[in-house]
Amino acid sequence: QVQLVESGGGLVQAGGSLRLSCAASGRTFSSYAMGWFRQGPGKEREFVAAISRSSNTAYRDSVRGRFTISRDNAKNTVYLQMNSLKPEDTALYYCAATRAVLAMTSPRRYDYWGQGTQVTVSS
Secondary structure, three states: OOOEEEEOOEEEEOOOOEEEEEEEOOOOHHHOEEEEEEEOOOOOOEEEEEEOOOOOEEEOOOOEOOEEEEEEHHHOEEEEEEOOOOHHHOEEEEEEEEOOOOOOOOHHHOOEEOOOEEEEEEO
């Protein structure tokens, strides 16, 4: 069992930055690939970024070059650095963990989910 707790969301103006953190419980964090997903108002949950056990990364096209996912296995934490934020990035951001080796883009491949942290970008 893995418990995930996100933090770092908030209200920011367009062009600003935020760093999301996701702290995981347990001693096997390095055995999981991790992902960030988001769900905007009236929208389905969508993939944002993922990082494999060996720190290979994957991004959705609309955030590539602006967002960076990273992990610190010593701290059981995965991060999402978000720069040049746009109003369309406004959403509830979720952290997720999967036993898969690779960086997964489908939410169906994830086994554990956090409760989410709200990111609001004003224009």
